[in-house]
Amino acid sequence: xxxxxxxxxxxxxxxxxxxxxxxxxxxxxxxxxxxxxxxxxxxxxxxxxxxxxxxxxxxxxxxxxxxxxxxxxxxxxxxxxxxxxxxxxxxxxxxxxxxxxxxxxxxxxxxxxxxxxxxxxxxxxxxxxxxxxxxxxxxxxxxxxxxxxxxxxxxxxxxxxxxxxxxxxxxxxxxxxxxxxxxxxxxxxxxxxxxxxxxxxxxxxxxxxxxxxxxxxxxxxxxxxxxxxxxxxxxxxxxxxxxxxxxxxxxxxxxxxxxxxxxxxxxxxxxxxxxxxxxxxxxxxxxxxxxxxxxxxxxxxxxxxxxxxxxxxxxxxxxxxxxxxxxxxxxxxxxxxxxxxxxxxx
Ligand SMILES: N[C@@H](CCC(=O)N[C@@H](CS)C(=O)NCC(=O)O)C(=O)O
Numbered sequence: 001x002x003x004x005x006x007x008x009x010x011x012x013x014x015x016x017x018x019x020x021x022x023x024x025x026x027x028x029x030x031x032x033x034x035x036x037x038x039x040x041x042x043x044x045x046x047x048x049x050x051x052x053x054x055x056x057x058x059x060x061x062x063x064x065x066x067x068x069x070x071x072x073x074x075x076x077x078x079x080x081x082x083x084x085x086x087x088x089x090x091x092x093x094x095x096x097x098x099x100x101x102x103x104x105x106x107x108x109x110x111x112x113x114x115x116x117x118x119x120x121x122x123x124x125x126x127x128x129x130x131x132x133x134x135x136x137x138x139x140x141x142x143x144x145x146x147x148x149x150x151x152x153x154x155x156x157x158x159x160x161x162x163x164x165x166x167x168x169x170x171x172x173x174x175x176x177x178x179x180x181x182x183x184x185x186x187x188x189x190x191x192x193x194x195x196x197x198x199x200x201x202x203x204x205x206x207x208x209x210x211x212x213x214x215x216x217x218x219x220x221x222x223x224x225x226x227x228x229x230x231x232x233x234x235x236x237x238x239x240x241x242x243x244x245x246x247x248x249x250x251x252x253x254x255x256x257x258x259x260x261x262x263x264x265x266x267x268x269x270x271x272x273x274x275x276x277x278x279x280x281x282x283x284x285x286x287x288x289x290x291x292x293x294x295x296x297x298x299x300x301x302x303x304x305x306x307x308x309x310x311x312x313x314x315x316x317x318x319x320x321x322x323x324x325x326x327x328x329x330x331x332x333x334x335x336x337x338x339x340x341x342x343x344x345x346x
Pocket of ligand 1: 014018054070073
């Protein structure tokens with residue numbers, strides 16, 4: 001494959017991670033081609049991904065072939081290594097740590113409200129089934145759309161428990177979304193992006209989940225429009241930032257980040273962190289499910305080995321910090337209830 005060939009990937013408009021990566025590629029001006037669909041429909045010379053997740057990327061290999069890769073977080077780092085300019089990762093290690101944490105929260109926690117709102121309430125469920133059916137094929141006839149919608153809805157409704165959404169946790173999930181949009185709205189009133197006047201991978205991760213919560217699914221969209229209408233404009237603009245010319249001093253400094261992002265870190269400490277910690281202990285003990293408390297409500301869900309890795313990665317990131325950056329991050333995590341992230345990984 002020639003270096004000028006576009007980077008190809010399968011994605012779906014209803015997939016927050018597909019949207020995250022498409023917006024990142026547009027901003028970074030990396031030649032790309034999104035194929036709306038599923039890797040199961042790929043031409044025979046396309047390799048199969050190890051796990052069937054969207055987006056699935058096809059990177060050229062040295063021998064002229066292709067390799068199928070999933071998981072947006074490492075792909076975003078790989079794109080930083082392979083393409084220079086218009087970086088979406090701040091060079092300051094303190095900011096980069098905060099960015100990784102917020103990206104992880106967006107990818108792994110905000111996806112809970114996203115999936116929950118999509119399938120928990122009847123009105124959202126009725127909308128999502130049809131939306132998903134037509135994203136697969138906009139030319140579907142009505143009868144097939146109806147039966148596909150019914151099949152999707154049944155499957156996804158039955159999988160709500162996987163992300164921890166059930167009648168007991170619904171209140172905690174919904175309250176966390178409402179607090180999050182209020183925090184984001186405040187942050188975006190002061191700077192265009194989380195880390196200043198240029199976007200970071202964390203912005204694209206938040207954007208990806210918000211494309212669904214804020215633009216697609218009726219209940220969370222109505223909440224956003226009522227309480228934080230600024231966010232609708234932010235989502236649409238973040239969709240295509242190819243015309244933004246970032247400047248080096250577009251990033252805020254560490255001192256600004258510490259104060260500015262404190263409410264978000266405190267929110268992470270109340271929601272995502274307890275889940276990460278309880279999940280990791282349960283994974284270590286070989287348990288099939290875990291129970292914890294989120295803002296005073298009981299939270300039970302099946303263990304998720306991938307999240308044990310997320311916690312270990314965040315701790316490794318912390319342990320690789322040195323000098324002033326390490327001290328500053330430690331103090332910030334301590335002040336905002338995230339000190340568990342400073343523990344050593346064995
Ligand atoms: N950690 C992955 C997650 C990707 C992911 O979970 N994709 C979802 C759609 S948004 C998926 O393909 N799910 C397949 C399924 O649920 O069957 C990433 O960041 O790319």
